[in-house]
Amino acid sequence: MDDAIPCDVAPEAADKDVTFTPMNRTVALVSAVAAIALVAAGCWDMREVNQLAIVDMAALDFEPQTGMEIGYYQVVNPNAITQQQASGLRSPVYTYRVEGRTIADLGRQAALRLPRELFPDHYQSIIVSERRARKEIMQLLDFFERQFDRRSTVQLFVAVDPLEDVMTELTPLERRPGNALRKLVEIQSSANGALSRRNRIKDVLEDLATGRCAVVPIVRLKGKPVRNVGRYQSSDADAGNLYLHGGAVFCGDRMVGELGHDDMSWYHALSGRTAALGATVRASVGSVDVRTERLRIQSRLDAHADPPVWRVRMKAALHVTGLRPDKPDLTHDDLRDICLAFERKASERASAVYDLSVRRGWDLFGLRRKMTLAGRDAAQWSTVRLRVDIGCRVLNPGELAGSYGPQIESEASSP
């Protein structure tokens, strides 16, 4: 019976040179690829997460006497962040201060102090001291643009208080100060327009590159700085806290002045960089607090007029957030009057900000570029007149038709 079993291997296979079979070629190819992979460059840029110094916020200053750049790196202490609920007694960030001849040199100097690899990809905020900002800022922006591992979407701020205090300050609730500042911008930009998300490094660069002045939020320190984790055991969140107030105006390559906090909303509104505006207006029914729920802005430069006219059209849908009327119920006429009051206020405040920019020679709205595109002399941008047309309607008068005030007064006076 065994004789009847056919041979498993075909006779011709025995004669075949096994070195060149397709199977062997595949094995050889895979082996070669695997061998190359072992020595491929990919292997050598491997770095584990726990080998990184995750930088949350960085700051730039300079020493006027020596001309040396001063850099601050706020490095996250991951264990303190994740265990903050259980224990708040460890600092969530550690701040390193380094000096270098150039901005790029700061990174090299940091490597001498940091026991971990600097990881700049997750910067949340960059702060520039006022004196550094007034010196020049393009070097910093240029440095960011050239680094593939630094994001241009990081928020930029200017600090008027000493950077050493600002960078060692610990913030409550959101324990990473860089992230806290970023969150402030995000919340404020949708709440009242005093801040805009468009203060990222890329936005500032775009503005400055097109000849337009840029506005960057100013970070300030409230009270005396508290540099230890004891601040987490105090309920007074305001004592030694960072907050944003006002804006630093950059024209050309440096900071040239400040914009008041109240002007910031109207600056953002005229620029079309916010959909939220808050204002207190005086109408026939009394003092009314309103907030825009929707704000559409269209602008066009009428360059052929003499003098040229920059027409800005705003369409605002209002929400009445606070009311102290002299009569209990709001009528349609009252709402119309509130709208008219808002239109007057908006026109007045927008014009004031515009006039300020013209007066100080700050091209905050890119009129120089608009003039050039329209074929006019860019230097004549300061002759451009602003005309603001505002269309307004009350979208949301609130839950009440009137106010509790008169009703309570009448009830109190009744016997």
Next chain:
Amino acid sequence: MTSEPSLAAFIGRIRDALGHPPDLIEMQLGKRPNEAGALLFLETMCEKREIEQTLLAVLSFDQTLDTDGREHGGNGDFVGSHPLVPERKIRSPEEAVQGLLEGCALRIVSDDDGVVREATLYRTGTPAHRTVSTPSTEVTVRGPNESFVESLVLNMSLIRKRIKHPGLRIERMTLGSVTRTNVVMIFLEPVANPDIIAECRRRLQNIRTDGVLDSAYVEEWIQDSVSTPFATLLNTERPDVVASHLLEGSVAVLVDGSPIALVGPYTFYQFFTSPEDYYQRADIATVLRWLRMLAFLLAIFVPPFYISVISYHQELIPNPLLINIAAQREGVPFPSFVETIVMLVTFEVLREAGLRMPRAVGQAVSIVGALVLGESAVQAGLVSPIMIIVVALTAIANFVSPSYSFGISQRILQFMFMTLAAFLGLFGVLCGTLFLLVHLVSLKSFGVPYFSPMAPVFWSDLKDIWVRAPHPWMTRYPAMLRPKRRTRM
């Protein structure tokens, strides 16, 4: 008969061929030694009760054989049709040996001179096998709950009872020069593509081996490609699954002694279908199918993605998550690749141990091992807690696959992708993905492109791939199988 040996010589040759086994029973039939003949059988392969009560009861009469093969009792009365259906008549001692080994009883009739006149095999019961039970690896909540057993005849009957159409064809062949295993090829003649049938038949006939102990032996012979982690044939223990594929024009192969049937052609996307898809509502089945596809992607890509982002592309991780992961990995001494490999291999060992051990103990080993080992590893600082999540997610995703063999393929791919991720990061994962796609589109199953109906695209077939269309909408046979007719019978 090719020759006319004496009865004694005939039996002697059989005895010699079998090596004088102790279970070979020889019985003399008839009143005188040279009158009727002999009955031979292997008592370990036959059912003795059936031989005693039926075969011997009939054959012990003094019988004559008329021209049309009907037997008459010795007193001239017609006894009736043959009480046992003969398996076949044999012509040589070698055939007789084969029949005895298959579990038949051999009746040898000799003439008055003691020369063998006729030898017939009778099927007297089947070798011991399990009864039909519920499927163990392809469990469904709804639908039939029968599974194949080790008996080929019973398995064929399970299919026959589901498809009562005269077009159902069963072709039998014997494979294995030593084991002489019966193998059948089943297909629905009015539907199945003749080329596919011919190809399957050709591959089966080309099998040159000494033994076929299970359908897995046949699978390796008839599959299209050996150098692939993917199965190009479905192996299933469910007769309803085989029947459903036969209805669509596929070919099934059953092997005697194996409770697993092979079905081909089978394509990549069909591995995401479960028998239950067709027993549930269409919308539910569709969602579950998407879930299985997602689980496949999770099983393959979660560990390599974890390794890639932890070791190379930290910038892709959202900042709060990065800090969280960094905190968890503080103090972990191994790179993420080693950490992942150690945990996954440990899990595989536990899983394998759970499979091999007695069922009750096996489950305990798996659960206790995974929980205790994982927890201890985290506490010892050897692995990070998130690693446990990655391993658990991957392991669970592996089990979602309705096909056990496809689950194994997933695990092989997973380790390959992990290695690529460890050396080249996401670039390696991307290269691996492209290589995998190229590999998938290069495979075929009985001539049908393995990646169909996506590549090449068969639009009409997509309604049973990406979704499970309601039964009334599925009026056409899958075009990728190139059936004989397009509309269903």
